[in-house]
Each structure stands twice: as structure tokens, then as C-alpha cells.
Amino acid sequence: MSKDKTKYTNWSEINWRKLEKKLWKLQKRIFRAKRERNVKQVKQLQKLLVKSFAAKTIAVRKVTQDNRGKRTAGIDGIKSIPPTQRLELANELQISHKAKPLRRIYIPKANSDEKRPLSIPTINDRAVQMLVKMALEPEWEAIFEPNSYGFRLGRQSHDAIEQIFGSIKGKPKWVLDADISKCFDSINHSYLLNKLGKCPKNIRVQIKAWLKAGYLEGKELFPTKEGTPQGGTVSPLLANIALHGMENVLTEWVKTWKGRKDRNLESFSFIRYADDFVCLHESKEVIEKAKDILSDFLKPIGLQIKPEKTQIVHTLQTNKGFDFLGFNIRQYQIQNGKTNKHTGVKRAYKTLIKPSKKAIKRHYEKMANTVRNNRTVKQENLIKILNPIIKGWCNYHSSAVSSEVFSKLDHLVYGVLRRWCNRRHPKKSKHWIKDRYYHQVVTKDSVRNWVFKEGNQTLLVHADTKIERHIKVKGEKSPYDGDTVYWASRLGRSKELDTSTSKLLKHQKGKCSHCGATFIEGDIMEIDHILPKSLGGKNSYNNLQLIHAHCHDQKTSDDGSLKRGIHDKNQVREERYEAKASGTVLQTSSHREIAT
Numbered sequence: 001m002s003k004d005k006t007k008y009t010n011w012s013e014i015n016w017r018k019l020e021k022k023l024w025k026l027q028k029r030i031f032r033a034k035r036e037r038n039v040k041q042v043k044q045l046q047k048l049l050v051k052s053f054a055a056k057t058i059a060v061r062k063v064t065q066d067n068r069g070k071r072t073a074g075i076d077g078i079k080s081i082p083p084t085q086r087l088e089l090a091n092e093l094q095i096s097h098k099a100k101p102l103r104r105i106y107i108p109k110a111n112s113d114e115k116r117p118l119s120i121p122t123i124n125d126r127a128v129q130m131l132v133k134m135a136l137e138p139e140w141e142a143i144f145e146p147n148s149y150g151f152r153l154g155r156q157s158h159d160a161i162e163q164i165f166g167s168i169k170g171k172p173k174w175v176l177d178a179d180i181s182k183c184f185d186s187i188n189h190s191y192l193l194n195k196l197g198k199c200p201k202n203i204r205v206q207i208k209a210w211l212k213a214g215y216l217e218g219k220e221l222f223p224t225k226e227g228t229p230q231g232g233t234v235s236p237l238l239a240n241i242a243l244h245g246m247e248n249v250l251t252e253w254v255k256t257w258k259g260r261k262d263r264n265l266e267s268f269s270f271i272r273y274a275d276d277f278v279c280l281h282e283s284k285e286v287i288e289k290a291k292d293i294l295s296d297f298l299k300p301i302g303l304q305i306k307p308e309k310t311q312i313v314h315t316l317q318t319n320k321g322f323d324f325l326g327f328n329i330r331q332y333q334i335q336n337g338k339t340n341k342h343t344g345v346k347r348a349y350k351t352l353i354k355p356s357k358k359a360i361k362r363h364y365e366k367m368a369n370t371v372r373n374n375r376t377v378k379q380e381n382l383i384k385i386l387n388p389i390i391k392g393w394c395n396y397h398s399s400a401v402s403s404e405v406f407s408k409l410d411h412l413v414y415g416v417l418r419r420w421c422n423r424r425h426p427k428k429s430k431h432w433i434k435d436r437y438y439h440q441v442v443t444k445d446s447v448r449n450w451v452f453k454e455g456n457q458t459l460l461v462h463a464d465t466k467i468e469r470h471i472k473v474k475g476e477k478s479p480y481d482g483d484t485v486y487w488a489s490r491l492g493r494s495k496e497l498d499t500s501t502s503k504l505l506k507h508q509k510g511k512c513s514h515c516g517a518t519f520i521e522g523d524i525m526e527i528d529h530i531l532p533k534s535l536g537g538k539n540s541y542n543n544l545q546l547i548h549a550h551c552h553d554q555k556t557s558d559d560g561s562l563k564r565g566i567h568d569k570n571q572v573r574e575e576r577y578e579a580k581a582s583g584t585v586l587q588t589s590s591h592r593e594i595a596t
Helices: 002-007 016-035 039-051 053-066 083-092 123-141 157-168 189-195 201-211 235-243 246-254 261-267 284-301 357-372 379-397 403-424 430-437 484-491 499-507 549-558 569-582
Strands: 102-108 115-120 174-179 215-217 220-222 269-273 276-281 311-314 322-324 327-333 349-355 438-442 447-454 525-529 544-548
Touching (some): 123 235, 157 269, 157 322, 157 327, 157 349, 174 284, 189 235, 246 261, 276 284, 276 322, 357 403
Antiparallel strands (some): 322 327
16 A cells, blocks of 8 residues: 555546556455355455555545535535645545534525535545445445435436336336435434444444534534434435335335235335335235334334325326426326237226426526526526526436426526516517527528527527436446446446447447347457458547457458458557557457457
8 A cells, every 4th residue: 555655646647547446346346245245354345445545545536526515615614625635635544533523504405495404524524434435335235225226326316217117007006105304314323323233343433423523503513413414425325224124124024915925026116215215006005004114114213204295195096196306107097098918908097207397397497597697697608507407407307208398398488588688678679689689590400490599509498308218227236246238338437447448338239239239247348440450440439349259250350351461469469559558449358369
């Protein structure tokens, strides 16, 4: 470790790729050891990780450069630090079993007039929290329940929505739609520390110090007797650890039912995203019993289900469905449904997931308030402010049945912008205002009028967003499981694959461009020139493809590259090393030379 510390004297000189690979290997080993129930090895690897210079440096980078919350200072008053101090912090970073009080601030909640308390740690505590998180996360990812989606690497809210859709598309069901009251603020400290189990003692003591650190509001210090402070880097992970087991306790209960266990388990679903969850079953009595079981499970944690945000509804019988994570999930009666081939029963309903009315209203109000608060800015600057809001909201809802909603929002936004234009020029005619702010845009495919545009800035249109179905993450898959092919094709990047391989894998949708087969774990992948270099091909992405090693042999023997006399193995190796050194073609770790 000391060798690594003295090696770097400048933050900009750090070989991040090398450090990321070291950290990733340690995390993957922790994950596998936990899956194999090797508790001793898990502890040893976690101790090694928190002492690793690679982990410390990456932790500092995450909290000082990558984290969007870096502009909020703790009681130390430090919002960010320069590169020279980052390297010093990384060298000095360690688990000290101490923690400084948190700085308490309040932010408005999205769905109400209430305010959410945030507790901001110091820059040093943030970095240590990130270090501890990197050590604990692989261990718990190995055992977290498959239908837990909130604050987890490689999982998102759309996976939860797709799981709900898959659970009700075949049969209407009753739904328990519930929310845990003050989840982060009420977790019992003793329960959480006991649940951390056999993690290294120094990590457990450090977490206890964070939980008991207290917070400063103004100049007054308040103790923290319960809860994991929102605003800390490690808090979401600790909340997931505390809530881990909700699905398991329901699964064990379902196994006690009469009848075939596999069918019983199929008929019941539990989906959780952070402190929001739903239970689904065709029997209302089962849903009510599930609510009681979960209430009993939450009591020792110091939590309870929030009554005002809890409801039991039916997906088909009610005329409004239920809202979850900004979507409305509902089944509609239809007359000409498809007939099931096996049962001969005609389906009398269809399942539609749309943006919820609350989400639409919040988005419209945000757009309208943004326009009102920028009455005097230039049109070009207003477009720059609005476009990220439109793009972010549309991307989030692009996997649902949203086309009609997008068109409606475009109409509403037009009304807001029209009032904005009229206010700026009260004495001008409508035609003058139209010619000043709205223009015609001609493309290869269409001619569009009434485009809100100035210079190079054009306002995005909600309805232009392409509707694409989200593909749910597989079962218990985790980015720490080492399945680089799956995660690279899903996310377009993987810490074990270089940039070129990841981009090609995503572009090819996880398939070999030569044989068309999907890459699976264990396949040897190689980057190939579509037009061989010996025939004038270039090292550009449009001339590269990712193929199996055996397909590479076949392709090389057929593409004419050997006719130029390139049959010497050493000559091929030398050419590839030159390409790698130039940075134009990066080979995978499994890349092998072609013997011809």
C-alpha cells in the first residue's frame, strides 16, 4: 500500500483504470464469499478493502467530484476541496471510530407541504462512509431479496413497475399499496447494529459512531437516539439492511398454505422500492393478512405502516387503480379481448401503466413556475433551462403508455409559453409574436411549424419521445456477480471490460455480429476489424465489431486478409500491440492472438 501512496504525487496522474480494477476484484471476491457463506473470508476481504489505497482514493473521488451533493457543506463548512487536498485526504483516510455532528437542513417534500430533514456529514466523514459502503455493499447484495429495487446498484424503479405488470397481466388482483412512516428517521439503532452481524468490529463501531453523532441545528446540538440520517452516503444501504427480510417473511408464510407450494408462490407477489411497497394477490383476505404480518415485522425495527398512505384496492374493480413510483397501474374492461389458447377463456380486461395524475401535475407546475420565474430572460436561455426538465421527465415515463399524456403536456406548455410571449410584448400583434418566437423547421422526414426556437436552441417536444418497453433486471442478478456480458449489454459499461468492448457490446445488443448468437458468461470475445487493416480498414468504431474467438478464426480465414501474406503469428501480434499502444483499439483481457 505504501508503494501506491508514494507513487502518486499529483491527483491528475492517478491511473484510475488500474485502481478501479483493484477495487472491483476485491468487491467481487466479497460477493462470492458471501454467496458461498464463507463468513471468515468476507471479513478478511472487507478489512483488506478499507485499508486499500485504491478504495480510499476512489471513495474521495466519489464524494468530492462525482457526488452532486458536494455543494452542501457539513459543520466543517467545506463544500469541495482542490485536487492537492484530495490526494492528502485519500492518504490520511481511515476508520477512526469517531464522527463529527451532522449539519441539519430541511428541503421540501415532493408530494406535500412538509419538509424533509437532511443531515449533512463533514467531507471527511462522507469519504469514510463511502469507504465503508464499498466494503459492505457486495456482502449484502449477495443476499438481498430479488424484489427489492430501491437504492441498489443495477436496479431502478422501472424494474419494480415491470415486476408489478408481470404479476397482474394474467389475472386481476387485490393490491396492498403501502408506505413506511418516517423510515429513515425511526430505525432502531440496536436492531440495525445487531443485524449487521459479523462484519468487522471496526466497521460496526464506526457505524455506531455515525448513528449516535447527533446534529447541529443553528448552534444547538441535538442527540440522535434513532434513525439513519438522510444525507449520509451510507444511509440508503443501512435502511435496506434494516428492511431486509420483508419479502422472506412473506415467502415463508405463503409456503405454509395448502396446495402446491410453487403455485402458491406464483400467485403472491411482494415488490419493495425503499420504503414504498406493494403486495398482490387475488384474495382480499390474503392481502389483509399480509399487512398484519408486515406490521409485526416492522415493530422491532421501530417502524410502522403509514395509515394515510396505505390502501387496499383492486386492479380491475376500482376505477382509478393505484399509483406507484410516479405511475398509475390500472386494468380496464374491454369487450373484444383475446382468447386464451389453453383455457378458452376470453380476456375481458387490459393492463395499462401510465404516468400518474400527480406526476403530470407536478411536472406541469414545475414547467409553468420555471417559465414564470424567467420572465425577462432571453428565449434561447429559457429553452436551455426547460429542455433538461422535459427530457428527464419524458425519459422516466417513456416505458409506459405515455403518448397521449406527452401530447397533452405539449399543448399545456404551449399555453404557458404563449402567455410568456404576450407579457413581453403586450402591444404587438399575434402574428408578430408568432413570427418572432415560432419558426418552421424542415428535416428529411418532415416539415414542422410552430417550433419554439431561437438560434441553435430548439425547445424539445414531449411527443417526440420514443416509447420503449423497459427490460426488467433478471431475478437476483447483481453487478458484483462478475457477469460482465449481461451488465455491459444492459448498462453499456462494465468495470471489467474496456470502453471499446462495452460500447460494441451495447451497440450489438449483446450478440455476436458474425454468428448472431448471444454472448454468455465464459465466452471469449475479441474485437475484429470488419474490413481488415491489411485491406485498408481503419481503427474506427464503424469498422469494429465484437465476435466470438472461434468466429474470429472463421472470419479471418474468409475475409481475404491472409492473401496479403499476413500469416506469421509474431507479425499479427506486433500489429495488434501497435494498435493497442496507440489507444485506438483496446483489447479485452481474454483477447488472444490468431495462429495462422
